[in-house]
Amino acid sequence: MEAQLLDKKCIETLNYRIQQEEDSARLYEQCSLFLDNLGMKNLSALYKKYASEEMGHAGWSKSYLLDYRITPELRQLKDVDRSFTTVKEILDITLSHELEITRQVTELAELALQEGNHVLYALASKYCAEQQEEIGKATTNLDIFALTTDLLIFDSKVG
Numbered sequence: 001m002e003a004q005l006l007d008k009k010c011i012e013t014l015n016y017r018i019q020q021e022e023d024s025a026r027l028y029e030q031c032s033l034f035l036d037n038l039g040m041k042n043l044s045a046l047y048k049k050y051a052s053e054e055m056g057h058a059g060w061s062k063s064y065l066l067d068y069r070i071t072p073e074l075r076q077l078k079d080v081d082r083s084f085t086t087v088k089e090i091l092d093i094t095l096s097h098e099l100e101i102t103r104q105v106t107e108l109a110e111l112a113l114q115e116g117n118h119v120l121y122a123l124a125s126k127y128c129a130e131q132q133e134e135i136g137k138a139t140t141n142l143d144i145f146a147l148t149t150d151l152l153i154f155d156s157k158v159g
């Protein structure tokens with residue numbers, strides 16, 4: 001049998017990345033469904049787009065593993081947080097979720113550097129750069145939200 005091209009730790013961390021990005025996709029799809037039902041069509045469409053972007057991020061790790069002849073593992077996803085009842089709660093959950101993902105991908109970058117694995121570091125950097133954008137979107141949406149008391153006006157200003 002040929003030696004594996006990636007070490008166990010790297011495979012584990014990328015399978016975890018896939019799972020976490022897919023969890024993010026489900027969270028944002030749940031938000032999108034809630035917002036659709038509320039009548040906030042633009043914000044709902046935006047969250048639907050976020051959900052599909054998260055699946056794209058999962059795809060980055062899937063491709064990486066496949067390039068090294070490893071079959072990615074699709075692991076169990078967690079029950080989605082459906083505790084939110086307001087638009088503001090969704091915006092807050094989004095920011096705190098993105099901060100948590102930023103922590104995770106920073107850890108991935110640190111692992112890559114510890115191992116002197118700059119190919120993995122390039123992938124980790126791509127995730128980190130994406131997080132700056134996502135935190136930016138989350139904070140911008142909160143800023144716009146703070147400027148109006150009218151949900152339909154807010155809905156017309158996002159996206």
Ligand SMILES: [Fe+2]
Nearest residue numbers: 021024054057
């Ligand atoms: Fe992501």
Ligand SMILES: [Fe+2]
Nearest residue numbers: 024098101134
């Ligand atoms: Fe994200």
